[in-house]
Structures are given as structure tokens and as C-alpha cells.
Amino acid sequence: MSRFAVAKDCVLGSLETIVAELLQAKQKFRRKSLWNVRNPFRPGSKEEQMVVWLTGARRGAWKDFVSGDKGDAIDLVAFGLQGHVDDGTRMTALEWIEDRFGLRSMDKGRREQLAAEARAKLKAAEATDQKRRKTSIDRARKFFFACHPTVIGTPAAAYLSARNAPIERVPNLGRSLRYRRDCEYWRAEGKPRMPAMIAAMVDVAGKIGACHYTFLRPDGSDKAVVEKAKLMFPETSGLVIRLTNGPSGLSAEDAAAQGVSGICGLVEGIEDGLSAAIAAPDLRMWSCGSLSGFRSVPDHAAVSGWVVFKDNDWGKRQAQEQFDLAIARLKSFRKPVEVISMPADWGKDVNDAIRSGW
Template sequence: MSRFSVAKAKILDELETILELLYRAERKHARTGLWNVVNPYRPGAKPEQMAVWLKGARRGAFKDFAGDVKGDAIDLVAFGLQGSIDDASRMAAVEWIEDRYGLKSMSPARREQIDRESQARRQAAEARDKRRRETSIGKARRFFFSCSERLIGTPADAYLASRNIEISKVPNLGRSLRFRADCEYWMLEGRPQIPAMVSAMVDAGGRIGACHYTFLKPDGSGKADVPKAKLMFPETTGLVIRLTNGTSGLPAEDAAAQGIAGPCGLLEGIEDGLSGAQAVPDLRMWAAGSLSGLLSVPDHPAVNAWIVFKDNDWGKRQAQQLFDRAIARLKSFGKPVEVVSMPADWGKDVNDAIRSGW
């Protein structure tokens, strides 16, 4: 067993203590298994911008969402000690762990024992994580189908109308949108029940893997007055919201089975996708749910080209880099990719542009 393996196993065992030592830990999220910490080497860093995974196979991994720093447990310690991740800082991290926990004097037999114990813990953690994901996905599916298919006359209908979207006239609308009058808002103490538009987020095969929630005011005149009106649960990597079915009118799987393929419009937001569908009904319209969601959009045989509508309200180099990575990944599918960028004075996204009358 290598020095790195022994050190990494110890980091995973002592992760919470090490985070307290090297980072300003803010809060744990029991639902997602993340712990927000502050990047000590970036001035003005906020805790919500950097997270460490505490659960499952990713325990010890971290990412600074406002920058390009990320890595595994060894990298986490290396960055915490020196503010950099390279061969030298990784070795320094290993030596720091060895000194702190007396690993240098460990016998070969003890090293082998630690290796076996570490592997057993990883396997058990992976099994628990898999069960947790399956349970969460099942919960999301059951919840979506418990919501009402009727949107007309609900606060969701009123909300969309306030965004210049007449849902009854959106061509070739899919079946991804539902309404729930008493949706639990889990970000506030007491978990109040609030009306919400609930959207199904599906994988490459069309199976529901998560729900997207837009919490609304009781009359639907706008988003609810809550800390964060749009939430997603559970993990959303590799999922999209299939808003419309394009000119064929067929769900993606049915279209592919009949050998029908067409271009797909790809956006971040639901409102943008519905606005785009009204303006360009021939396109399938899929929403990624967020900028980071664009990075894992699944390919599909019913799509023969991608038209990506780019928001223009970021103002951050990191956001542009993330978008560029998403586009590069889409191009790797071997299909045409076109990016549509709107002038800033038209609004921040497609919905704003259409509402402004362009």
C-alpha cells in the first residue's frame, strides 16, 4: 500500500476534523451530503461557492464552483495547506498527514490492514450511496406523478402568463410540467406548503431522475417570496426537462424508434424554453435547469443538431468557461452545434427578449 493510499484513507477517516483545521467550515447539508467551506486563498470568497462531499464514493472530493479548483481528498489537504495543487503540494499534504497521525512508523502489516479496512469502507459507502440515490429518485418519481397534470387555471398558469407564456398555445407541449398546490418548501424551518410548478427532469432514456420546483405566490403573480424560489431534487447530473416535442409532436423515444430526428433547442430555464417554443415551434425545446446542468446534457438519437440559447447575465469569466466546456462536450457528439447569443439590451435570456418585443 502506497504512502498516498494510507494518507488518503486517513483523510477520509478524519475528514470533518481536517476541514475544521484547514478551512472555515460553514454548514453541512444532510440532504445533499455537502459541507460548505470558504476558499481561504480567494479574496471575497463566499461559503456557498465551495463545497466538500461528505458522503458516498465522493467523500473527500471538493470543488470551488466560482473558480476552477477541484480534486480528491489529497488535493483538498494540499490546497488547504498551500493554496495550490501540484506534485509538490500533494507530497506536502501526505507528509503533513503522516506527521499529524504518526503514519511513518507504521508497520507493513498495519498498512495492509488499513488498506483492507479502507477498501471495505469505500465499498460500503458506495453501496449506501447507491441505495440513497435509488431511494431519492424513487421519491422524486412518485412525487411528480402525485402532482396535477392540469395547469390551466392554476397559479402555474398565471405565473407563466405573467412571463408572456400562454401554456395552452405552446405547440407540441410535452408532459414534463405539473402543478402542486401544497408543495413542501424544505429550505425554511417548519417546511411550509407553497404552490409550485413541478417539472420532470429525465435521463437519456426518458426516465425521471429528479424534479425541478418553481415555488409561486398564491395567485401566481410571481415567484414565491422565499430564499430560493427554484430548487431541484435529488441530483440532476445527466438530466434535462423535455418541454416540447418539436415538429413531429412525438416524444423523443417514439421519434427515435421511427427514425425521426430533428434539431433541439437547449436553454437553462423553463420559461426560456417555453418562450422559445412559441417563437420557433419546429424545435424540440429542452431545459438544463441551470448553467452547470448544460455540462451533462445527454445525447439522443432523436436530436440531429443542437441550438444552444445563451443567457447573457453572467458577467463572470468562470461562467463563460463553464459554458465553453458545455459547448465543447455537445460538439463531441458529432452533431452540428449553434450558439445563439442575444444582445444585452434585449434582456438576460430568451424570455426577457421575447417579452421586450424583439
């Protein structure tokens, strides 16, 4: 193995410790699959602007969404030491890693032994993560099916009506929305319970992989007054909320089995999707849950083309970059793709535009 390969294995084996040390990272925004950290070399940097992946094949990879800087585990050390990545800082990082792990004076046999131990540690960590993910997904599925089976007649319906997306008017509504009157808000101290609209986020086979939570005021007049009223659990990559079944009324799986396909509308938010479904009942409507969700929308045999509703508050360079990559990926499916952007004076999204009377 090369010096760089051995050093990289060592970094991956002790990644969390190195991230905490070099980037002064705290636990606040650490999740199982990734860790949001602050760029210590950019004044005013916020934790949500830089991320280090902690699991799977991307473990050790990182990206600063403001500057665009990114790289692998060696680059992470180089950046953490000197604030930029080039050939010189990579060599400095290599020397730092070798010194930290006592690699400089090791013979070939000891190097190979250490590399093998690091690989074994990484493999064990990945196995633990897979087990954790399965447990989390099972928990999300059980939670969804334990919720009230419809939002009709609940504060969630009142909330949607207030957002000009009355659930009773949505054509060919799917089975993705449920209601929970005493949902735990886990981000607040004491974990208070409050009403919530729960949406199933499913994979390409229609199997639930996560839940989307919209926490509400008791009467459903608006979102709950909390730090963040919309949350998702657990990881949501490759998942969507199937809001409607389009003009056929068939689920995506049943439509594919019968050779039926049609245009699918993609939106970020649930309210946007329901509003669009009322205005354009000829579309099957899916919500991605977040801007990043557009990057992993699964292709499906029931979809013959895509209409993507773009919010107009995605003006930041990194947001536009994410959206452009998402569109390029959708086009790679070799199906028609059309983007509809909301003019600023109509509101920030489809729901705002409809509420403003366009």
C-alpha cells in the same frame, strides 16, 4: 501501496472530518453528494464558490470556481494547510496525514491493513449513498405523479402567462409540467406550504430522476417571495426537462423508435424554453434547469442537432468556462451545434427578449 496511496485512502475514509477541520466548513451548504465550502485563504470567499465532492469516484476531489484551483484528496489537505498546491505542499500534506493517522511508525502489514480498512469504509459509504440516491429518486417520481396532472387553469398557468409564455400557445407540449397547490418549501423554518409548478427532470431513457420546483404566489402573478423560488431535488446530473416534442409531436423515445429526428433547443429555464417553443415550433425544446445542467445533457437518437440559447448574464469567468465545456461536450456527439446569444439590451435570456418585444 505507495505512501501517497495509503495516505489518500485515509483522507477519503475521514473526509468529512478533515474538510470541517481544515476549511472550517459548516453544515449550511452540505449535501449528500457534495459540500460547498468557503476558501479560508481568500478574503470575502463565499460557500458557493468552492466545492468538495463527497461521493462516488470523485470523492475527495475539490475545486475553487473563482481561482480555478482544484485537485484530489491529497491536494485538498495541501491546500487546507497552506493555501496552495505544489510539490512542496503535497509533501507537507503527506507528512501531516501520516502523523495524523499514525502511519510513520507502522510496518508494512499494518499499513496494508489500514489501507484495506479505508477501502472497505469507502465502499460501504458508496453503497449507502447509492441506496440513498435510489430512495430520493423514488420519492421524486412518486411526488411528481401525485401532483395535479396539468398546469392549465392553475396559478402556474397564470404565472407563465405573466412571463409571456402562455401554456395554451405552446405547440406539442410534453408531459413534464404539473401543479401542486400545497408544496412544502423546505428551505424555510416551519416548512410552509405554497403553490408550485413542478417539472419532471428525466434521464436519457425518459425516466424521472428529479423534480424542478418553481414556488409561486397564491394568484400566480409572480414567483413566491422566498429565499430561493426555484429548487431542484435530488441530484440532477444527466437530467433535462423535456418541455415540447417538436414538430413530430412524438416523445423522444417514440421518435427514436420510428426513426424520426430533429433539432433540439436547449435553454436554462422553463420559461425560456416555453417562450422559445412558441417562437420556434420547429424545435424540440429541453430545459437544463441550471447552467451546470448544460454540462451533462444526454445525447439522444431523436436529436439531429442542437441549438443552445445562451443567457447573457453568464459573463463571469467561471460561468463562461462551464458553458464552453458544455458546448465542447455537445460537439463531441458529432452533431451540429449552434449557439444563440441574447444581446444585453434584449434582456438576460430568451424569455426577457421575447417579453421586450424583439
